[in-house]
Amino acid sequence: MTTPTAPAPGAALSWSLRGHSPGDIPIVADGQEITPDWAWGGSTGRGVRVCVVDSGVERDHPLVGQVDGSYVVIKDDAGIRIEPTETGDTCGHGTACAGIIRRTAPDCELYSVRVLGERFAGTGDVLLAGLRWAVEQRFDVINLSLSTTRPQFTDALRALADEAFFGRSVIVASAHNTPVESFPWRYSSVISVGSHQEDDPELYLYNPKPPVEFFAPGQNVTVPWLGGNTIRTTGNSFATPYMAGLAARVLAKYPKMTTFQLKSVLYQAASNVSVSNRGAE
Amino acid sequence: MTETTSHPTEVDPVARELLQSVVDTARAIFGAEASSIFLLDEKADELVFQAVSGQGEEFLVGTRFPAGRGIAGWVASTGEPMVVDDLSQNGSFARDLAESTKYVPDSLMAAPLLHSSGVLLGVLEVLDPSPQARSSLSELDLLSLFARQAATALRAVLDRRALRGTEVPAAALVLDGLDPADRAAGLRALDAVRDLLLAP
Numbered sequence: 001m002t003t004p005t006a007p008a009p010g011a012a013l014s015w016s017l018r019g020h021s022p023g024d025i026p027i028v029a030d031g032q033e034i035t036p037d038w039a040w041g042g043s044t045g046r047g048v049r050v051c052v053v054d055s056g057v058e059r060d061h062p063l064v065g066q067v068d069g070s071y072v073v074i075k076d077d078a079g080i081r082i083e084p085t086e087t088g089d090t091c092g093h094g095t096a097c098a099g100i101i102r103r104t105a106p107d108c109e110l111y112s113v114r115v116l117g118e119r120f121a122g123t124g125d126v127l128l129a130g131l132r133w134a135v136e137q138r139f140d141v142i143n144l145s146l147s148t149t150r151p152q153f154t155d156a157l158r159a160l161a162d163e164a165f166f167g168r169s170v171i172v173a174s175a176h177n178t179p180v181e182s183f184p185w186r187y188s189s190v191i192s193v194g195s196h197q198e199d200d201p202e203l204y205l206y207n208p209k210p211p212v213e214f215f216a217p218g219q220n221v222t223v224p225w226l227g228g229n230t231i232r233t234t235g236n237s238f239a240t241p242y243m244a245g246l247a248a249r250v251l252a253k254y255p256k257m258t259t260f261q262l263k264s265v266l267y268q269a270a271s272n273v274s275v276s277n278r279g280a281e
Numbered sequence: 282m283t284e285t286t287s288h289p290t291e292v293d294p295v296a297r298e299l300l301q302s303v304v305d306t307a308r309a310i311f312g313a314e315a316s317s318i319f320l321l322d323e324k325a326d327e328l329v330f331q332a333v334s335g336q337g338e339e340f341l342v343g344t345r346f347p348a349g350r351g352i353a354g355w356v357a358s359t360g361e362p363m364v365v366d367d368l369s370q371n372g373s374f375a376r377d378l379a380e381s382t383k384y385v386p387d388s389l390m391a392a393p394l395l396h397s398s399g400v401l402l403g404v405l406e407v408l409d410p411s412p413q414a415r416s417s418l419s420e421l422d423l424l425s426l427f428a429r430q431a432a433t434a435l436r437a438v439l440d441r442r443a444l445r446g447t448e449v450p451a452a453a454l455v456l457d458g459l460d461p462a463d464r465a466a467g468l469r470a471l472d473a474v475r476d477l478l479l480a481p
Contacts, residue, residue, distance in 0.1 A: 016418055055355055091355040093363075116358050117349045119326050146359050149399045177361050178425045197418055219418050225365075232366040234421055 015175035040249035045105025054094030090117025099224035104245025312411030392428035
């Protein structure tokens with residue numbers, strides 16, 4: 001792989017594909033050829049349980065459809081606990097993520113755990129509690145379009161991400177939108193996602209220069225928002241649920257697949273990855 | 282959303298001028314209808330309009346709303362920037378915002394103002410940027426870069442205030458023991474020392 005032009009000053013650290021097209025990052029991989037059709041063709045994600053850890057999901061949004069369970073992380077003097085909730089979405093962001101998952105994997109089961117919107121939740125412990133709960137519930141796919149920059153949570157998040165990996169709950173996590181270090185998307189046990197700038201709503205790429213492993217559509221995306229409406233928005237947050245939806249489709253088709261197999265399949269089926277035949281010669 | 286005239290996130294004239302210049306500049310960069318800065322009042326769990334340029338300039342400063350809610354709340358809680366378009370079609374959003382700001386934007390950009398320690402100072406919002414400045418990754422980048430610069434400047438001002446705040450009580454104990462003439466002289470001396478310490 002070659003990089004034809006040096007990145008602009010200040011743009012070297014970016015968790016998204018900026019100023020480059022898919023043709024700039026071709027990857028030749030070893031292994032069996034895996035096509036998108038083999039990976040998720042014909043699958044609608046039926047029966048796969050997907051959890052959105054975010055600001056909640058609006059009930060009865062036409063572009064989200066049925067939400068099979070809504071929970072909230074509550075933090076007060078008694079500590080942190082998770083309860084079922086009738087509240088919807090405090091922002092619109094979680095509804096947007098749920099809508100992208102629904103569009104990609106229309107028959108999956110959708111669940112929501114709200115980690116934002118109670119009190120100002122800048123500390124990370126509520127996020128950690130919500131993610132831990134989702135892992136304990138053994139959701140097949142956990143969409144986390146959030147991260148924390150707080151170093152005191154990194155060890156706990158890493159342990160939790162490993163637990164999810166071995167427990168066959170795949171955490172699909174957004175890279176930060178600005179070039180700062182945050183977690184858990186940074187860990188190899190999760191599927192991390194940034195944005196590309198192409199208009200194709202189904203195009204995704206593998207990044208030859210991780211830590212961000214996948215680039216998916218994250219620019220000017222039409223998404224459901226509060227009040228049954230839609231808006232257009234931009235950011236890695238919206239690239240992530242596309243990959244979560246694809247993961248749900250693959251897992252619906254191959255329910256025994258482990259998280260490491262799933263990541264390999266998504267890698268081999270990425271648009272910029274082609275398989276070399278040399279090993280067979 | 283409640284309105285109040287008190288300013289628990291009290292800012293001195295230098296901070297006020299800085300915040301105003303940030304929102305004026307943000308508005309100019311993005312060709313926007315309005316720009317505002319909210320500072321976090323952590324104790325009250327609220328975001329407070331601290332500076333406004335454009336629409337709402339006359340009446341929004343001092344207005345507060347819950348810190349975890351809405352787009353500004355999401356940005357404040359997650360430390361991530363956000364750009365959204367087509368909001369005017371969005372009933373509930375428009376109603377919420379219209380009630381509080383009397384202005385319904387079609388497009389909104391928001392970025393966190395972060396201390397280098399990761400602690401949130403507030404949120405910078407840009408309302409109705411020019412059409413070419415909408416919903417692209419490069420605009421998100423530009424907004425974040427500008428917010429970082431604004432946060433750095435704001436931090437310098439706030440740190441200066443904190444420095445002043447810690448010195449005065451200690452000095453006050455000493456000054457209290459002096460007669461009025463000596464106290465006046467002492468205060469002048471303290472001012473001179475402070476100016477010296479804070480000189481660039």
